[in-house]
Amino acid sequence: xxxxxxxxxxxxxxxxxxxxxxxxxxxxxxxxxxxxxxxxxxxxxxxxxxxxxxxxxxxxxxxxxxxxxxxxxxxxxxxxxxxxxxxxxxxxxxxxxxxxxxxxxxxxxxxxxxxxxxxxxxxxxxxxxxxxxxxxxxxxxxxxxxxxxxxxxxxxxxxxxxxxxxxxxxxxxxxxxxxxxxxxxxxxxxxxxxxxxxxxxxxxxxxxxxxxxxxxxxxxxxxxxxxxxxxxxxxxxxxxxxxxxxxxxxxxxxxxxxxxxxxxxxxxxxxxxxxxxxxxxxxxxxxxxxxxxxxxxxxxxxxxxxxxxxxxxxxxxxxxxxxxxxxxxxxxxxxxxxxxxxxxxxxxxxxxxxxxxxxxxxxxxxxxxxxxxxxxxxxxxxxxxxxxxxxxxxxxxxxxxxxxxxxx
Ligand code: CTP
Numbered sequence: 001x002x003x004x005x006x007x008x009x010x011x012x013x014x015x016x017x018x019x020x021x022x023x024x025x026x027x028x029x030x031x032x033x034x035x036x037x038x039x040x041x042x043x044x045x046x047x048x049x050x051x052x053x054x055x056x057x058x059x060x061x062x063x064x065x066x067x068x069x070x071x072x073x074x075x076x077x078x079x080x081x082x083x084x085x086x087x088x089x090x091x092x093x094x095x096x097x098x099x100x101x102x103x104x105x106x107x108x109x110x111x112x113x114x115x116x117x118x119x120x121x122x123x124x125x126x127x128x129x130x131x132x133x134x135x136x137x138x139x140x141x142x143x144x145x146x147x148x149x150x151x152x153x154x155x156x157x158x159x160x161x162x163x164x165x166x167x168x169x170x171x172x173x174x175x176x177x178x179x180x181x182x183x184x185x186x187x188x189x190x191x192x193x194x195x196x197x198x199x200x201x202x203x204x205x206x207x208x209x210x211x212x213x214x215x216x217x218x219x220x221x222x223x224x225x226x227x228x229x230x231x232x233x234x235x236x237x238x239x240x241x242x243x244x245x246x247x248x249x250x251x252x253x254x255x256x257x258x259x260x261x262x263x264x265x266x267x268x269x270x271x272x273x274x275x276x277x278x279x280x281x282x283x284x285x286x287x288x289x290x291x292x293x294x295x296x297x298x299x300x301x302x303x304x305x306x307x308x309x310x311x312x313x314x315x316x317x318x319x320x321x322x323x324x325x326x327x328x329x330x331x332x333x334x335x336x337x338x339x340x341x342x343x344x345x346x347x348x349x350x351x352x353x354x355x356x357x358x359x360x361x362x363x364x365x366x367x368x369x370x371x372x373x374x375x376x377x378x379x380x381x382x383x384x385x386x387x388x389x390x391x392x393x394x395x396x397x398x399x400x401x402x403x404x405x406x407x408x
Pocket of ligand 1: 307310328332
């Protein structure tokens, strides 16, 4: 549970997107958070306090003068042990209030009275014209300068029938943003390039050779890197997974396409993590048309070696005066992981290699990995892939040193 032990004050202001706040509240509770809902009077026109109380399991507050708070100071008491305030939906008018430090209802007063250590996140939700109005643009810029973080908004069809920016993010997207906000920003200012998934090597236009990689580990590493504050590009072979939020994904099929995409993105990268299960060979006599069954029997396939992407990136790093990007490889072995992993790290000429037992981990949500470096190897015990990815990102970030300094 990504929010275990966290106390979140969930503020609702007036907007149709209040219906999404119900789902969000549920998702936060499911992730282990304790949720204290505070609603404005306008929000209560869109959703009932009873619903939010049932979903959060706590009394919902709407009134500054609510005598149910022991000392009658709800605007102070409700935030003192909180870990974050999230206002979703956050209306145009509430953005104005935040920008000007207004204190004319419980939620706005509570925001102004929050302790300085307490992060305030808002999920704007409004009509596109309201979002793009110069007054709103001015107020939003003010919030940024005051250290208030925006989640979204997204563009798309709006409840009013118009289309454009101003849609509140979906509940699951807001959850991802909030969870990310709690992760240490160990890769802030870093650019990270990651490969993930299998490759697909065509035999003919409808058939090909691939492998059992699901892409889950690589996608988890991409999400963890983004959570850590990095700008992430993910070059992905064919998978059934959605691109991690906030990550730029480039879709490829074959190893050669993956190689070309990676080399095209390499300039300026601080870190390269090759998680993809790249096919070592491609079919060199692939047919331009669908192969037909013939009396002469099964087709004879011949193979040519694919470029080694990781080795090519490691070579580029070796000829870069500052040694960028720092290269991390993955190895999926079916046996002798310790010996093969250590040997593969040396053969690829990289400082760090992460080994796992391929057949057991492909498609699974959990994994056990071994990290190989010049000093030996360390086992990271079985855990969810996202948990392992966060541990790996923490470990890798520590090896990079401070931004602007050469890595170790
Ligand atoms: N890799 C790559 N390009 C290739 C093959 C592998 O970039 N053509 C990368 C993988 O993304 C991974 C690492 O190299 O980070 C190790 O991949 P793996 O398939 O385990 O190793 P191989 O070099 O292919 O060696 P072998 O198949 O003999 O185990």
